[in-house]
Amino acid sequence: MSIVTSAPQVEIVVPVYNEQATLETCVRRLHRFLTAELPFSWRIVVADNASVDATERIGRALAGELRDVAYMRLAQKGRGRALRAAWSASGARVVAYMDVDLSTDLRALLPLVAPLLSGHSDVAIGTRLAHGARVVRGPKRELISRSYNAILHTVLRARFSDAQCGFKAVRADALATLLPDVKDEGWFFDTELLVLAQRRGLRIHEVPVDWVDDPDSRVDIVSTAKADLLGVWRLLLDSPIVRFMSVGVASTLAYALLFVLLSGGLALGAALANVIALGTTAVANTAANRRWTFGIRGSAERVRQYAQGVVVFVLTLALTSGALATLHGIDADPAGWVQLSVLVIAGLAATVTRYVALKSWVFVRAVGRPTPLRDA
Known part of the structure; x- marks a missing residue:
């Protein structure tokens, strides 16, 4: 990781795996937006979980060129593993993450982190399923997303509306109480973190977002759904x-x-x-x-x-x-x-x-x- 002299107020992690085609465009766009729009000190961390393409070369080049951009390389895959490593190493007061495709409108970032910096909330999530959100995606993904969140509401009594939106932030002090008990290292990491936060009485702030589906998404829906359901069962037994x-x-x-x-x-x-x-x-x-x-x-x-x-x-x-x-x-x-x-x-x-x-x-x-x- 590149050296940064002081801890920012907000650190935004972009977890990536084999994203050579989109990484540079994503980071430069995010960097321009943060420079122009975010009134807090910030840092971008590219968390590369074992990419085998040119992602590492691009990530290191961006960290060397752009101020307040860092690169972290992990030897194993897993989005949850990447977030755990980056967030654990962060000295920021609020840590966040977003997907590399930038499906979520970046204008939602300030409403996401501001309540955490003010002390109003402990966790903040972008939601595509609340009133005020505007979403563009196919019926298949819409059905899968709504079905999954319905399962969470029924089985785990979740009160948050959208567990899977790749747009979340956590106060560092709240994260310290949650992260040691989050067991998942993959896609279920988000859900487990939110369920634990709810069970412990932390305040979860929701931000309706504008979201456009990435048609090039390479997520294996079947294996991810299976892992998520196993995670739900584990959390039910541990309720x-x-x-x-x-x-x-x-x-x-x-x-x-x-x-x-x-x-x-x-x-x-x-x-x-x-x-x-x-x-x-x-x-x-x-x-x-x-x-x-x-x-x-x-x-x-x-x-x-x-x-x-x-x-x-x-x-x-x-x-x-x-x-x-x-x-x-x-x-x-x-x-x-x-x-x-x-x-x-x-x-x-x-x-x-x-x-x-x-x-x-x-x-x-x-x-x-x-x-x-x-x-x-």
């Missing part, structure tokens, strides 16, 4: 609800075992055994959900979260204790398996309430927005 249910099942089994040991083996009585068993598993449940379900690490707000977890525990205790008291009101000396069954059912009934409380109260992200990024 907060699935993780919460797994933690809940483990907690319920641990609770049942402790209750049997305490009430039967140690003869503490059903009420006291319930308090001890539920209290023990509640602490472990809060810790597991904090780290695994909601992806929160570090000590920030840990005391508050555990304190509020205790309140949720008290509510759960009230539900299970109430169920136990009701059972004893019906039968003064119920069989052990009946007591356990009632408590397990009551605990499962409280699961939905517990999840809502953890998500919307205990582990909710701070309401205040990040501090706006300012000039150095």
Whole structure:
């Protein structure tokens, strides 16, 4: 990569593979636009993921000729891999990328990055599917795009409108929390990044764009669609609800075992055994959900979260204790398996309430927005 003396406010990555025919035209056009129109300091990075044509020669020549243009060479293919490498090496406050064909009207770039630099949003995407977008493309690609995004909305409960538009930007501080957990190195990289951002409560800003389909696109639609669907399935299995249910099942089994040991083996009585068993598993449940379900690490707000977890525990205790008291009101000396069954059912009934409380109260992200990024 060519040497740049200071970090810009915005760094735009153009991932390429065998783009000798279009690379120079793209970079020069983008360079002219940024010079004339973008009121922030910027840099263009050509991220070449293992091209075997003249792309490397052209990219290095452009980096040597044009100010604020850099070239990065990767030994392996993969758009996600190229973005990960370029973004990880960047010192910019906002990192972005766009496809080399420049299908998206460049006038959307300022509306894309401005909300991130101001601190209004964490992630910004161009969208071809929102009101106000103007798109020129064939019916086949239109159907594929809308079908894919419909799958994301249905299966992963995505709230962003267009995951595949090659026109995105991320605040560097937000990216640092997301990138380590993005596993894909190919075309699904974008979708995974957006899904993780949504799950973690980051604000995603959408910019309707003017977009013209590139008729020379060499993307293998079949293999890409297959990889994307496998990625969707992986994210579904790794969703907060699935993780919460797994933690809940483990907690319920641990609770049942402790209750049997305490009430039967140690003869503490059903009420006291319930308090001890539920209290023990509640602490472990809060810790597991904090780290695994909601992806929160570090000590920030840990005391508050555990304190509020205790309140949720008290509510759960009230539900299970109430169920136990009701059972004893019906039968003064119920069989052990009946007591356990009632408590397990009551605990499962409280699961939905517990999840809502953890998500919307205990582990909710701070309401205040990040501090706006300012000039150095």
